[in-house]
Amino acid sequence: MDDMKPATIAAQGLGWVDEKTRAVAPPLHLSSTFLRDEDNQYRSGRNYARADNPAFDQPEVLLAALEKGADALLFASGMAAATAVFQALAPGDHVVAPKVMYWSLRNWIAGFADTWGIAVDFADMGDLNAVHSAMQPGRTKLVWAETPGNPMWNITDIAALAQIARAAGAKLAVDSTVATPVITQPLELGADIVMHSATKYLNGHSDIVAGALVTRADDEFWAKIRNNRIQLGGILGSFESWLLLRGMRTLFPRVKTACASAQKIATAMTKHPHVRAVLYPGLPDFPGHEIAARQMKGGFGGMLSLLVAGGERAAITTAAEIRIWKRATSLGGVESLVEHRASVEGPDTPCPPDLLRLSVGIEDTDDLIADLSQALDEAH
Numbered sequence: 001m002d003d004m005k006p007a008t009i010a011a012q013g014l015g016w017v018d019e020k021t022r023a024v025a026p027p028l029h030l031s032s033t034f035l036r037d038e039d040n041q042y043r044s045g046r047n048y049a050r051a052d053n054p055a056f057d058q059p060e061v062l063l064a065a066l067e068k069g070a071d072a073l074l075f076a077s078g079m080a081a082a083t084a085v086f087q088a089l090a091p092g093d094h095v096v097a098p099k100v101m102y103w104s105l106r107n108w109i110a111g112f113a114d115t116w117g118i119a120v121d122f123a124d125m126g127d128l129n130a131v132h133s134a135m136q137p138g139r140t141k142l143v144w145a146e147t148p149g150n151p152m153w154n155i156t157d158i159a160a161l162a163q164i165a166r167a168a169g170a171k172l173a174v175d176s177t178v179a180t181p182v183i184t185q186p187l188e189l190g191a192d193i194v195m196h197s198a199t200k201y202l203n204g205h206s207d208i209v210a211g212a213l214v215t216r217a218d219d220e221f222w223a224k225i226r227n228n229r230i231q232l233g234g235i236l237g238s239f240e241s242w243l244l245l246r247g248m249r250t251l252f253p254r255v256k257t258a259c260a261s262a263q264k265i266a267t268a269m270t271k272h273p274h275v276r277a278v279l280y281p282g283l284p285d286f287p288g289h290e291i292a293a294r295q296m297k298g299g300f301g302g303m304l305s306l307l308v309a310g311g312e313r314a315a316i317t318t319a320a321e322i323r324i325w326k327r328a329t330s331l332g333g334v335e336s337l338v339e340h341r342a343s344v345e346g347p348d349t350p351c352p353p354d355l356l357r358l359s360v361g362i363e364d365t366d367d368l369i370a371d372l373s374q375a376l377d378e379a380h
């Protein structure tokens with residue numbers, strides 16, 4: 001097992017077979033409760049599905065293996081996974097989080113911090129000096145990062161951030177939804193916790209909402225997070241867990257295809273007369289490209305954004321003229337999506353009004369480029 005490549009482990013779902021039937025796909029366990037032994041013990045190790053569900057075992061062990069972590073936990077959504085980390089903090093603790101990050105989580109942090117008595121500083125994670133001066137050694141318990149970061153795809157240097165966090169006695173948690181374990185291993189770079197919206201690339205088929213955390217060490221902080229899942233009950237359903245495992249088995253070919261296609265689309269769009277700028281970590285002149293080249297292996301992800309010439313109206317009209325790409329939120333599915341992001345994030349957003357966010361799927365690259373080009377032309 002140890003010498004197998006991650007792509008092999010993923011494709012075979014760890015190579016597990018059902019002992020009873022020799023089935024290569026796991027059975028679907030729907031039971032909410034488990035039988036107690038006659039002497040009042042629970043030798044199966046399970047008693048109730050909110051605490052522990054056999055449907056979690058295979059996807060959790062597989063994800064922990066892909067992220068090279070000690071343990072993984074599935075949650076009802078990416079937000080349930082992320083908020084479980086913050087809810088493991090105590091009143092009085094201090095957190096440093098990115099200025100530009102997944103919008104719903106940023107909003108929640110700002111509100112939660114107030115009611116929970118947690119102090120938060122939002123810092124520019126690309127400016128290590130700014131992060132350093134935001135730290136309050138002894139009081140800062142968590143540094144949150146997201147790389148590439150929604151929706152501008154800012155790159156954060158995970159290894160450098162891990163050093164700053166460790167020196168101050170804080171944990172570093174990284175939202176690695178967009179990078180995926182195929183191209184980045186945050187734990188190897190020094191992070192303590194990796195978070196995924198498993199709704200996105202891990203599942204990959206836009207048919208479940210799910211989240212996950214992976215830890216480097218099974219320590220006290222992790223025990224709090226695990227207890228939070230049991231007690232707050234943000235668990236994933238059995239069927240969703242089963243679908244997630246099925247999705248993860250094709251993670252590598254999906255992500256590799258999306259990365260290769262995104263790189264070509266980004267390059268083609270830099271030459272389009274109606275595109276003001278292309279935001280993609282794989283472009284050599286993108287700020288952060290050098291860090292991305294160091295910490296992302298085999299590709300720069302399937303997400304990019306276009307700043308459309310002509311402003312907000314032209315951007316929205318371009319999205320309206322699209323035929324193959326689907327106009328929808330979310331990302332990381334096999335079908336390509338386009339979204340006018342500022343409309344979603346509301347008036348306080350740092351997102352430019354002329355930005356279109358593109359999630360590249362696994363369709364033919366030439367079809368995707370031709371469709372984008374005709375939509376841009378139609379809108380101008």
Ligand SMILES: *Cc1c(COP(=O)(O)O)cnc(C)c1O
Binds near residue numbers: 209210
């Ligand atoms: C979607 C997303 C989330 C939230 O996950 P849900 O599964 O929608 O709750 C968090 N971070 C990033 C980067 C995302 O794309």
